[in-house]
Amino acid sequence: MPTAAFTTLGCKVNQYETQKILERFESLGFDIVPFDVPADVYVINTCSVTQSAEAKSRQTVRRAARQNPNAVVVMTGCYAQFTLRRGETLDEAHLVVPNPDKLRTADYLLEHFPHFKAQLAQKRPNGEAPVRRRSRAVLKIQDGCNVYCSFCSIPYTRPVMRSTPYTEVLDEARAMVQDGYRELVLTGVLIGDYGPETGSGGPDLAELCALLGEIDGLERIRISSIEPTLVTDRLIDLIATHPKMCPHLHIPLQSGDTGVLQAMNRPYDQAFYLDLIRRLRARVPNCAISTDIMVGFPGEDEAAFQNTCFVVEQVEFCRAHLFRYSPRPDTPAEAMRNQVPDPVKAERMQRLQHISKAAAQRYAARLLGTVERVLVETRSKLSGLMTGTSDRYLQVEFAAPNSLAGQIIPVRLVDLTPDGVLGELTTA
Numbered sequence: 001m002p003t004a005a006f007t008t009l010g011c012k013v014n015q016y017e018t019q020k021i022l023e024r025f026e027s028l029g030f031d032i033v034p035f036d037v038p039a040d041v042y043v044i045n046t047c048s049v050t051q052s053a054e055a056k057s058r059q060t061v062r063r064a065a066r067q068n069p070n071a072v073v074v075m076t077g078c079y080a081q082f083t084l085r086r087g088e089t090l091d092e093a094h095l096v097v098p099n100p101d102k103l104r105t106a107d108y109l110l111e112h113f114p115h116f117k118a119q120l121a122q123k124r125p126n127g128e129a130p131v132r133r134r135s136r137a138v139l140k141i142q143d144g145c146n147v148y149c150s151f152c153s154i155p156y157t158r159p160v161m162r163s164t165p166y167t168e169v170l171d172e173a174r175a176m177v178q179d180g181y182r183e184l185v186l187t188g189v190l191i192g193d194y195g196p197e198t199g200s201g202g203p204d205l206a207e208l209c210a211l212l213g214e215i216d217g218l219e220r221i222r223i224s225s226i227e228p229t230l231v232t233d234r235l236i237d238l239i240a241t242h243p244k245m246c247p248h249l250h251i252p253l254q255s256g257d258t259g260v261l262q263a264m265n266r267p268y269d270q271a272f273y274l275d276l277i278r279r280l281r282a283r284v285p286n287c288a289i290s291t292d293i294m295v296g297f298p299g300e301d302e303a304a305f306q307n308t309c310f311v312v313e314q315v316e317f318c319r320a321h322l323f324r325y326s327p328r329p330d331t332p333a334e335a336m337r338n339q340v341p342d343p344v345k346a347e348r349m350q351r352l353q354h355i356s357k358a359a360a361q362r363y364a365a366r367l368l369g370t371v372e373r374v375l376v377e378t379r380s381k382l383s384g385l386m387t388g389t390s391d392r393y394l395q396v397e398f399a400a401p402n403s404l405a406g407q408i409i410p411v412r413l414v415d416l417t418p419d420g421v422l423g424e425l426t427t428a
């Protein structure tokens with residue numbers, strides 16, 4: 001059977017859409033393989049949120065073409081759409097699927113490369129089942145943003161606020177669990193806005209999570225990314241009390257400086273963010289917080305940057321996604337006059353990387369000796385150990401048989417590794 005490999009750049013919405021594209025390939029009979037091995041088809045769901053995301057999208061397309069020069073390389077997503085709009089081409093991309101059509105990527109492929117149809121029509125030897133890898137699924141419940149951060153173009157491209165009706169969310173979640181997924185990661189552009197005003201049909205985000213928690217066979221619910229001002233007390237209470245809710249939230253900080261946050265048009269300040277984390281951890285001990293931070297926004301001077309470092313030190317994020325500000329066309333920040341020079345941005349990035357890595361290790365070190373529930377995902381090529389993601393979003397490595405892949409098991413955390421934690425199986 002032909003093989004297909006997938007990778008995603010950018011946000012959780014893109015991840016959700018990649019999953020949907022992958023499922024269509026699977027249903028047609030493609031075998032799904034990891035992105036770093038030779039495949040017949042590579043699908044890259046690209047991103048254009050920053051210039052660096054665009055560069056990474058191009059690099060990933062080129063890497064795929066190098067891995068198997070005979071493969072068909074397919075590009076979709078926001079960066080792919082930009083290239084179509086600008087009439088640009090990338091030699092290594094054999095097929096560019098417009099972003100609005102991305103869920104039909106498999107059909108585009110069969111239309112343009114019909115030899116795959118003939119291959120898929122062949123019977124598998126001994127009627128063997130296709131290779132399926134099931135563990136964590138991303139479930140999109142909301143679309144649209146009306147926050148208008150001054151650096152972001154999303155509200156211009158997705159201005160309509162829409163919550164997926166809760167009955168549809170529950171149906172999709174049940175189907176995913178039926179398919180073997182143990183953890184659902186809820187996602188959307190402004191997920192905290194989920195609610196009846198935008199079409200949920202009743203529940204807000206916390207109530208939806210509680211309804212999802214009633215699904216038999218679903219073991220974990222994780223919230224992918226939620227704006228600080230939209231984390232409600234009800235949601236915090238649910239995370240504190242519901243056994244299926246992961247004690248983890250991804251709460252974008254963007255900057256720890258109140259002046260920069262104002263210039264970004266973000267509706268909170270440093271004190272609000274720190275107070276939120278304090279309230280959250282008072283109810284949910286050691287709650288994991290991951291985040292996004294933008295370095296070098298126009299007007300960010302050394303003192304403002306130090307304020308961001310201060311918040312990183314204080315919060316001890318379990319993971320921080322750092323990226324350099326780059327002007328996006330037609331956003332207010334593009335026209336700001338006090339742009340930060342690139343070498344300054346690069347130097348600050350380096351400093352913040354060190355600080356955030358040390359802070360993440362301090363957070364993980366506090367959990368050593370405790371038992372985390374870990375979703376077993378794959379075997380590391382480097383260490384030969386199994387790896388998985390814990391409730392608190394730690395990457396844990398431990399000795400275990402392949403047969404545990406896809407299960408959620410208790411693992412005692414025993415030591416730090418450069419990128420995560422070493423654990424050992426336990427019955428506790």
Ligand code: SF4
Pocket residue numbers: 145146147148149152153154155189190227
């Ligand atoms: S909240 Fe801000 S960064 Fe996030 S999608 Fe909306 S405008 Fe963009």
